[in-house]
Amino acid sequence: MLKDLKLLYMSEQEIINSIQERKLSVCVVGLGRIGLPTAISFANAGLNTFGIDIDTELISKIKSNNFPLKDEPGYGFIFESLIKEGKLKVSTNFEDIITKSDIIILTLPTPINNQNVPDYSAITTVGKQLHDLIDKGTIIIVESTIEPGFIENTLVKILEGEDKKNRVGKDFGLGVCPETANPGQIKNDFENLPRLVGAVDNKTKIIITKIYNHVFPVEIIPMKDCKTANAVKLTTNVFRDLNIAFVNELAILFEKVGINIVDVLNAAKTKYNFQVHYPGPGVGGPCLPVNSYQMINLAKTWGFETLQMADISRKINESMPDHVIELLKDAFKEKEQNIENSNILVLGISYKPDVKDIQLSPAEPIISKLKELKTNISIYDPYFKNQLVFGINTESEFLSKVSKSDAIIIITAHKEFYNIDPEFLKSKMRGTIIIDSKYVINQDSAKKVGLIYRGIGCGKI
Numbered sequence: 001m002l003k004d005l006k007l008l009y010m011s012e013q014e015i016i017n018s019i020q021e022r023k024l025s026v027c028v029v030g031l032g033r034i035g036l037p038t039a040i041s042f043a044n045a046g047l048n049t050f051g052i053d054i055d056t057e058l059i060s061k062i063k064s065n066n067f068p069l070k071d072e073p074g075y076g077f078i079f080e081s082l083i084k085e086g087k088l089k090v091s092t093n094f095e096d097i098i099t100k101s102d103i104i105i106l107t108l109p110t111p112i113n114n115q116n117v118p119d120y121s122a123i124t125t126v127g128k129q130l131h132d133l134i135d136k137g138t139i140i141i142v143e144s145t146i147e148p149g150f151i152e153n154t155l156v157k158i159l160e161g162e163d164k165k166n167r168v169g170k171d172f173g174l175g176v177c178p179e180t181a182n183p184g185q186i187k188n189d190f191e192n193l194p195r196l197v198g199a200v201d202n203k204t205k206i207i208i209t210k211i212y213n214h215v216f217p218v219e220i221i222p223m224k225d226c227k228t229a230n231a232v233k234l235t236t237n238v239f240r241d242l243n244i245a246f247v248n249e250l251a252i253l254f255e256k257v258g259i260n261i262v263d264v265l266n267a268a269k270t271k272y273n274f275q276v277h278y279p280g281p282g283v284g285g286p287c288l289p290v291n292s293y294q295m296i297n298l299a300k301t302w303g304f305e306t307l308q309m310a311d312i313s314r315k316i317n318e319s320m321p322d323h324v325i326e327l328l329k330d331a332f333k334e335k336e337q338n339i340e341n342s343n344i345l346v347l348g349i350s351y352k353p354d355v356k357d358i359q360l361s362p363a364e365p366i367i368s369k370l371k372e373l374k375t376n377i378s379i380y381d382p383y384f385k386n387q388l389v390f391g392i393n394t395e396s397e398f399l400s401k402v403s404k405s406d407a408i409i410i411i412t413a414h415k416e417f418y419n420i421d422p423e424f425l426k427s428k429m430r431g432t433i434i435i436d437s438k439y440v441i442n443q444d445s446a447k448k449v450g451l452i453y454r455g456i457g458c459g460k461i
């Protein structure tokens with residue numbers, strides 16, 4: 001029978017012993033991009049590990065030893081052996097598992113709704129279930145990205161409940177360890193990036209630090225409190241959103257002036273205090289855009305009209321799909337060809353290279369604008385073959401639509417696209433237009449073979 005430990009009341013030595021004797025049991029709630037690798041890490045470190053998800057299809061996939069994150073290198077073999085040996089058990093049955101767990105880790109989604117307002121309902125829903133189910137001494141850790149203050153002002157109240165059945169710091173411990181890993185390299189980041197730990201009470205902070213020190217071979221940095229740890233996570237991502245907006249705005253200016261932004265950035269980054277960011281068709285994914293809106297929401301909660309820098313950056317980055325379309329229209333104008341009824345091949349729809357993920361991808365607004373222009377759209381993405389995406393059946397191979405294309409738009413810099421030879425395109429395509437929003441095609445070679453090339457911030461060549 002598991003769960004006889006009362007972590008919150010144990011001495012440091014008892015905690016270390018329970019880790020070494022493999023008595024601790026952990027439950028990871030939400031087995032997605034972050035949760036499943038997290039569960040694997042805990043199971044691999046010898047802790048009794050359970051995973052819970054509401055997605056029944058995902059749970060059956062995991063149970064049948066089919067690793068769902070094919071774009072995350074390094075996990076296949078470890079996952080298979082953990083499942084085979086019964087060291088990682090998963091279920092949709094919340095009650096059964098929560099009551100057996102000493103530590104509960106929340107890796108639940110925290111998206112924005114269609115008004116760009118953060119949606120924490122997955123955490124609040126699970127929080128209510130935890131209020132009813134947790135045993136004395138349990139430690140709850142939130143790894144999801146949340147606004148500073150969400151733990152202190154919202155989650156504590158939910159977990160304690162109106163009945164004050166559980167009191168934070170007395171009956172249960174609550175802390176955060178915001179996840180900062182990058183999709184496509186989660187294992188590498190888990191093994192290299194320092195982790196921040198904050199907690200409502202000091203004992204919980206010590207417990208989380210000890211346990212994460214055992215599981216992850218990285219520096220564990222204790223923070224003053226939960227809100228400071230969460231503020232760090234948001235600050236790093238809003239910083240990136242802001243910097244990308246800056247270079248996107250410059251890119252549009254430089255196109256007019258006839259300066260190639262890539263030349264500028266590559267030279268600028270030789271200066272020690274310049275951190276380079278590159279322009280692109282927009283900023284997607286479950287992190288950067290969402291995190292800027294979380295920070296804006298925080299500002300509004302505190303009586304600010306908005307957070308100006310984040311707000312303007314969002315506007316710039318969200319306008320980039322329009323700019324991609326402007327480049328396309330301009331190229332058609334140069335070619336003196338009507339864009340209506342033309343055949344456009346879109347290469348890459350993921351929001352990020354070499355990852356199977358289209359959440360908030362700029363590909364979506366670009367494709368919907370192409371539809372408005374009445375073009376015939378084909379899509380090729382090595383991670384989305386032969387399936388219906390954005391209302392279009394995707395191609396199974398790159399070559400299938402090249403010969404019929406009047407224009408190609410590259411949205412994602414997947415590795416596979418770097419092999420594309422401009423001379424090959426010129427010889428195979430029906431048209432000559434290349435809109436390269438990620439600098440995948442060599443511009444000089446494109447020019448030499450007679451392609452009409454447009455890159456963001458590269459102007460006409």
Ligand SMILES: NC(=O)c1ccc[n+]([C@@H]2O[C@H](COP(=O)([O-])OP(=O)(O)OC[C@H]3O[C@@H](n4cnc5c(N)ncnc54)[C@H](O)[C@@H]3O)[C@@H](O)[C@H]2O)c1
Pocket residue numbers: 029030031032033034035052053054055058107108109110122125126143144145146179180181182183286287
């Ligand atoms: N993906 C990233 O790049 C990344 C990086 C750092 C931090 N984060 C943060 O980590 C958190 C998780 O993100 P993710 O990308 O892993 O999300 P995800 O969408 O890949 O996975 C979330 C999982 O939670 C499950 N779920 C939803 N509601 C549930 C409930 N009530 N009970 C149990 N399971 C439930 C979903 O079915 C899904 O499998 C988010 O806060 C995100 O911002 C994500």
